[in-house]
Every structure is written in structure tokens, then in C-alpha cells.
Amino acid sequence: MSDFRQQALDYHAFPQPGKISMTVTKPSKTSRDLALAYSPGVAEPVREIARDQDLVYQYTNKGNTVAVISNGTAILGLGNLGALASKPVMEGKSLLFKRFANIDSFDIQVKNEDPGAFIETVANIADSFGGINLEDIKAPECFEIEKALIERCNVPVFHDDQHGTAIVTAAAMLNALEIQGKDLQHAKIVCLGAGAAAIACMQLLITCGAQRENIYMLDRKGVIHTCRDDLNEYKRLFANNTDKRTLQDVLFEADVFVGVSGPNLLTADDLKLMAANPVVFACSNPDPEIAPELALQTRDDLIIATGRSDYPNQVNNVLCFPFIFRGALDVRAREINSAMKVAAVHAIRKIAKQPVPEEVLAASGDVDLIYGKDYIIPKPMDPRLLTEVARAVAQAAIDSGVAQAPLPDTAIYRS
Numbered sequence: 416m417s418d419f420r421q422q423a424l425d426y427h428a429f430p431q432p433g434k435i436s437m438t439v440t441k442p443s444k445t446s447r448d449l450a451l452a453y454s455p456g457v458a459e460p461v462r463e464i465a466r467d468q469d470l471v472y473q474y475t476n477k478g479n480t481v482a483v484i485s486n487g488t489a490i491l492g493l494g495n496l497g498a499l500a501s502k503p504v505m506e507g508k509s510l511l512f513k514r515f516a517n518i519d520s521f522d523i524q525v526k527n528e529d530p531g532a533f534i535e536t537v538a539n540i541a542d543s544f545g546g547i548n549l550e551d552i553k554a555p556e557c558f559e560i561e562k563a564l565i566e567r568c569n570v571p572v573f574h575d576d577q578h579g580t581a582i583v584t585a586a587a588m589l590n591a592l593e594i595q596g597k598d599l600q601h602a603k604i605v606c607l608g609a610g611a612a613a614i615a616c617m618q619l620l621i622t623c624g625a626q627r628e629n630i631y632m633l634d635r636k637g638v639i640h641t642c643r644d645d646l647n648e649y650k651r652l653f654a655n656n657t658d659k660r661t662l663q664d665v666l667f668e669a670d671v672f673v674g675v676s677g678p679n680l681l682t683a684d685d686l687k688l689m690a691a692n693p694v695v696f697a698c699s700n701p702d703p704e705i706a707p708e709l710a711l712q713t714r715d716d717l718i719i720a721t722g723r724s725d726y727p728n729q730v731n732n733v734l735c736f737p738f739i740f741r742g743a744l745d746v747r748a749r750e751i752n753s754a755m756k757v758a759a760v761h762a763i764r765k766i767a768k769q770p771v772p773e774e775v776l777a778a779s780g781d782v783d784l785i786y787g788k789d790y791i792i793p794k795p796m797d798p799r800l801l802t803e804v805a806r807a808v809a810q811a812a813i814d815s816g817v818a819q820a821p822l823p824d825t826a827i828y829r830s
């Protein structure tokens with residue numbers, strides 16, 4: 416067994432199984448404490464909430480909790496390995512919520528692939544939480560599931576693989592193209608993958624200025640084009656009126672490659688087809704579409720990013736979901752809307768252009784991080800993500816009329 420594989424297994428197994436646990440926030444030592452916390456004292460907030468449901472935010476932890484919910488049908492790029500096997504990833508997302516945004520989170524695995532049953536299960540428990548983060552649910556079911564849950568739930572519902580990924584991709588892409596002396600409006604974009612992440616990434620890039628006709632999307636059968644009769648309604652949105660059929664056909668003179676598909680699908684020869692100074696986001700986890708070593712060995716004019724923590728330029732939704740939920744929860748946003756997503760894009764990309772704090776350099780093991788080819792996007796442990804992204808998102812929620820509370824008087828919002 417490789418060293419790293421064993422270390423990863425040991426990390427998860429010891430000193431206690433798993434990555435997250437709960438803490439008690441109130442005194443609970445004495446009979447008096449217990450009388451307040453449980454019977455009879457607990458009856459008082461029960462009666463208050465029954466009288467006015469909004470008081471649940473005052474007397475319980477609902478307002479600071481997010482449920483991370485999966486059915487295990489698209490676990491990272493590993494595929495459909497079942498609900499239970501997704502638990503380490505969902506515990507990982509909970510760890511990240513707590514570590515980066517002090518949000519308490521429950522990971523929930525729903526053992527039912529039927530979208531109707533999944534929707535029913537989540538809708539029935541949604542009121543327990545301040546928000547719902549859907550995770551690793553495959554396309555096209557994820558689109559129907561998210562839409563139905565947004566309609567049925569009273570709290571924000573956010574499919575992280577769609578929108579978290581799209582927000583971080585857009586932020587990193589705008590910066591990478593700027594560094595390469597290109598712009599999104601004119602970029603020829605190839606997207607390998609046509610699932611949850613791909614559809615949302617391309618939609619958000621269009622919102623940020625990309626031209627739909629410049630985007631070539633591919634699934635397992637090749638280029639998505641208007642003559643195909645096997646496309647679902649989401650892929651059809653990206654059907655290109657073209658006679659190009661293969662990855663190689665569309666990569667010729669392309670400025671951008673976004674991989675949200677699977678491991679090792681882009682070869683060195685493929686890379687050579689792209690235009691000068693290309694941007695290559697090989698975002699499949701854990702194994703990217705092309706290894707950065709191979710990409711950089713093949714040509715030295717590219718910017719390469721992956722979804723991983725152990726290479727420069729980590730384009731991963733961890734840069735978004737803790738912080739967008741922090742902002743949304745803090746103003747009790749009814750939903751996470753387009754204005755909030757775009758605000759997150761610009762807040763994230765701006766941080767990369769500013770000097771990096773010492774603590775981030777120390778945590779990332781880098782001597783220096785300067786805006787450029789190897790640093791297009793902030794590191795996840797950059798504390799400015801919390802302040803800048805949460806603040807921008809909360810303000811966008813207020814400005815777009817979906818906030819139900821003003822900015823709180825906490826450190827994030829004071830400066």
C-alpha cells in the first residue's frame with residue numbers, strides 16, 4: 416500500500432473514527448443546568464416557537480447549521496458508489512464548513528436514487544437546518560432535485576457541485592484569462608463533461624461574458640451538437656451547430672479547456688492542439704483530466720489548475736461553499752440567487768490580486784504567492800475569503816431583496 420494511501424486511511428481512522436464531532440454550548444453540569452436545558456426548561460422555547468416559528472432562530476442552532484446531503488450517485492469523479500460510501504466526502508464538507516466559516520453541519524446520506532423519494536426525504540427534514548447543501552448527486556437528476564427543493568423548502572438550497580464549482584471556476588477563469596492577455600468574450604472554450612458541474616460552470620461563464628456559440632461541450636459520446644437526438648434538456652442548451660465531433664476537433668485553437676469529467680482524458684497531444692497561452696482547468700477529483708506535471712512538460716505557455724490541494728491553483732468549490740453559506744445564513748437569505756453568486760465570483764477573484772498574509776504562506780508551505788500563472792485564485796485557508804466573500808454575498812442578498820435580516824454586528828461585517 417502506498418504511503419499516502421495508508422496515511423489517508425489512518426487520518427480517517429485515528430485517534431477516533433471520522434473527522435468531526437459535536438460540542439455542547441451551554442452549561443450542563445448541575446441539576447439546575449439540566450432543568451434549564453431539558454425538562455422542564457426546554458418547554459418554554461417549545462411554546463414560544465409553536466407561537467411564532469421565527470423564534471426558532473433565537474432559541475435553537477438552526478440559523479448556524481447546514482445539512483450536507485448526498486445520495487452518492489456522483490462521488491467526486493469516482494462515480495456512483497452508493498450513499499454510504501459518500502460519507503467521508505460529506506464529513507469532509509462538514510469539516511470545511513466548520514473550519515472555514517464556523518458553520519455547524521450534519522452530513523446526511525439518503526439511500527434512495529429515485530429523485531422523487533430523495534426530494535420527499537429532504538423536504539421533510541429541511542426545516543431543521545438554516546440551509547441545505549446538496550452534494551455529489553449526478554446529472555441530470557440533480558437539476559430536477561435542486562429545482563423541486565428550492566420550491567418546497569423555506570431555507571436556501573444550493574447544489575455545491577453545480578454552483579460552488581461554477582463560482583470558483585468563473586473567478587479563476589477571469590483571472591487566468593487576464594494573466595494570459597485574453598478575455599472571456601472572445602475565448603473559445605472546450606468543456607469536457609456535461610453533468611452537474613459542467614452545465615453550471617458554462618452557464619455562469621456565459622453570465623460573466625462568455626459567448627454561448629464559443630463553447631463546445633462534450634459528454635462520453637463526444638461533442639454535443641444540434642444533430643444529436645440523445646440529449647437531455649440540459650445538454651441541449653449547449654448543443655452547438657457544428658460539424659466537429661471529437662475532443663481533438665474542438666480543441667484545435669481553443670483558448671480554454673475545462674475538465675469536469677473524469678481522470679486522464681486529456682493527452683499531451685491534445686494539449687498541443689490548443690491556441691497559444693491556453694488555460695487548462697483539469698478539475699476532476701481526485702485524479703485530474705491531465706496531470707499538471709505532464710501538462711507543464713508538454714508546453715510552457717499554459718496556466719494549469721486542478722481541484723486538488725497538493726498543486727498550485729486549486730479550483731475547487733471549497734473556496735466558495737463555506738463562505739457563501741456564511742453570508743446567506745447571516746442575513747437569513749431566502750435563497751442563494753444569481754446576484755449572490757456573481758458577488759462571490761468577484762470577491763474571490765479580487766483576493767488573489769492582493770498580497771498574501773504570512774499565515775497563509777505558512778499553512779500552504781509556499782515561500783511566496785504572487786498573482787500570476789501559479790497563483791490565479793486564493794488558497795482555501797486564506798482568512799479573507801470569510802470576510803470578503805460572506806460580506807459581498809450578504810450585501811448582495813440585501814440588495815436583491817432576499818434577505819430577511821440585516822447584516823449582523825459580528826467581526827465579519829464590522830470593518
Ligand SMILES: NC(=O)C1=CN([C@@H]2O[C@H](COP(=O)(O)OP(=O)(O)OC[C@H]3O[C@@H](n4cnc5c(N)ncnc54)[C@H](OP(=O)(O)O)[C@@H]3O)[C@@H](O)[C@H]2O)C=CC1
Nearest residue numbers: 491492554609610611612634635675676699700722731732
Ligand atoms: N474541482 C471541483 O471543485 C469539482 C470537481 N468536480 C469534478 O467534476 C467531475 C464531474 O462531476 P459532476 O458534474 O458532479 O458529475 P456528473 O455525474 O453530474 O457528470 C459527469 C459528466 O462527465 C462526463 N464524463 C464522464 N466520463 C467521461 C468521459 N470519459 N468522456 C467524456 N465525458 C465524460 C459524463 O458524461 P455523460 O453525460 O455522457 O455520462 C457527465 O456529463 C468529477 O470528476 C468531479 O470530481 C465536480 C464538482 C466540483
Ligand SMILES: CC(=O)C(=O)O
Nearest residue numbers: 491492576700731732
Ligand atoms: C470537489 C467536489 O465537490 C467534487 O469533486 O465533487
Ligand SMILES: [Mg+2]
Nearest residue numbers: 491550551576
Ligand atoms: Mg462534490
